Amino acid sequence: GENVEQHPSTLSVQEGDSAVIKCTYSDSASNYFPWYKQELGKGPQLIIDIRSNVGEKKDQRIAVTLNKTAKHFSLHITETQPEDSAVYFCAASKPGNQFYFGTGTSLTVIP
Amino acid sequence: GAVVSQHPSWVICKSGTSVKIECRSLDFQATTMFWYRQFPKQSLMLMATSNEGSKATYEQGVEKDKFLINHASLTLSTLTVTSAHPEDSSFYICSARDRLSYGYTGELFFGEGSRLTVL
Numbered sequence: 620g621e622n623v624e625q626h627p628s629t630l631s632v633q634e635g636d637s638a639v640i641k642c643t644y645s646d647s648a649s650n651y652f653p654w655y656k657q658e659l660g661k662g663p664q665l666i667i668d669i670r671s672n673v674g675e676k677k678d679q680r681i682a683v684t685l686n687k688t689a690k691h692f693s694l695h696i697t698e699t700q701p702e703d704s705a706v707y708f709c710a711a712s713k714p715g716n717q718f719y720f721g722t723g724t725s726l727t728v729i730p
Numbered sequence: 731g732a733v734v735s736q737h738p739s740w741v742i743c744k745s746g747t748s749v750k751i752e753c754r755s756l757d758f759q760a761t762t763m764f765w766y767r768q769f770p771k772q773s774l775m776l777m778a779t780s781n782e783g784s785k786a787t788y789e790q791g792v793e794k795d796k797f798l799i800n801h802a803s804l805t806l807s808t809l810t811v812t813s814a815h816p817e818d819s820s821f822y823i824c825s826a827r828d829r830l831s832y833g834y835t836g837e838l839f840f841g842e843g844s845r846l847t848v849l
Contacts, residue, residue, distance in 0.1 A: 653837065653838065655840070660821075660843070660845070661842055661843060662734075662736065662823050662825075662840035662841050662842045662843040663774070663823070663840045664840070665837060665838070665839065665840075668837065708773065708774070710838075712838070717764065717776060717779060718764075718825075718838050720773050720774050721773065722772075722773045723771075723772070723773050725771075
């Protein structure tokens with residue numbers, strides 16, 4: 620099956636700085652890579668996703684890049700704000716299959 | 731994005747009782763719903779895949795008689811924790827995939843989670 624690894628497990632940045640979280644996957648057939656933000660006591664919320672036919676996608680301060688050859692994808696958050704503090708999960712999936720999640724990154728944005 | 735509603739958001743029960751958690755897709759039809767369990771500061775652990783009109787598929791190590799899953803309609807799946815014990819205390823989260831995404835890797839949307847505490 621698929622194996623998704625996520626790094627780092629914790630990340631602290633100063634407000635205004637950028638944060639980068641990286642994930643690798645093992646199944647070359649995976650073609651959909653979402654990122655979720657989970658705040659304390661809540662369910663994960665989809666914040667951005669990318670499909671295998673695209674190398675990069677951006678939505679305001681959030682961007683995701685995908686390198687299919689190397690089987691890794693990254694989440695980039697620019698101009699971080701305290702409200703960005705949360706746990707972020709990456710995932711990988713393919714049609715008709717379950718989603719495989721990374722182990723999560725706890726991001727703390729220091730005011 | 732699509733909305734998945736999960737109830738109750740928290741529940742406290744006595745040991746030996748059963749607790750039912752509901753998961754509804756509010757603005758789309760979901761042929762597949764997933765149930766996860768999450769321990770503090772850990773990732774999501776898939777418990778079972780719930781398919782509308784058929785039996786759920788449980789992950790290895792998950793007791794199907796303990797965690798009863800029913801997916802009676804395209805918008806509702808329920809998880810019943812039977813004869814709950816303190817070790818069942820956890821955060822349970824459901825998710826749903828849009829029916830229209832069959833054959834295509836559709837987005838997965840999560841409920842808000844249910845905190846179960848068994849005394």
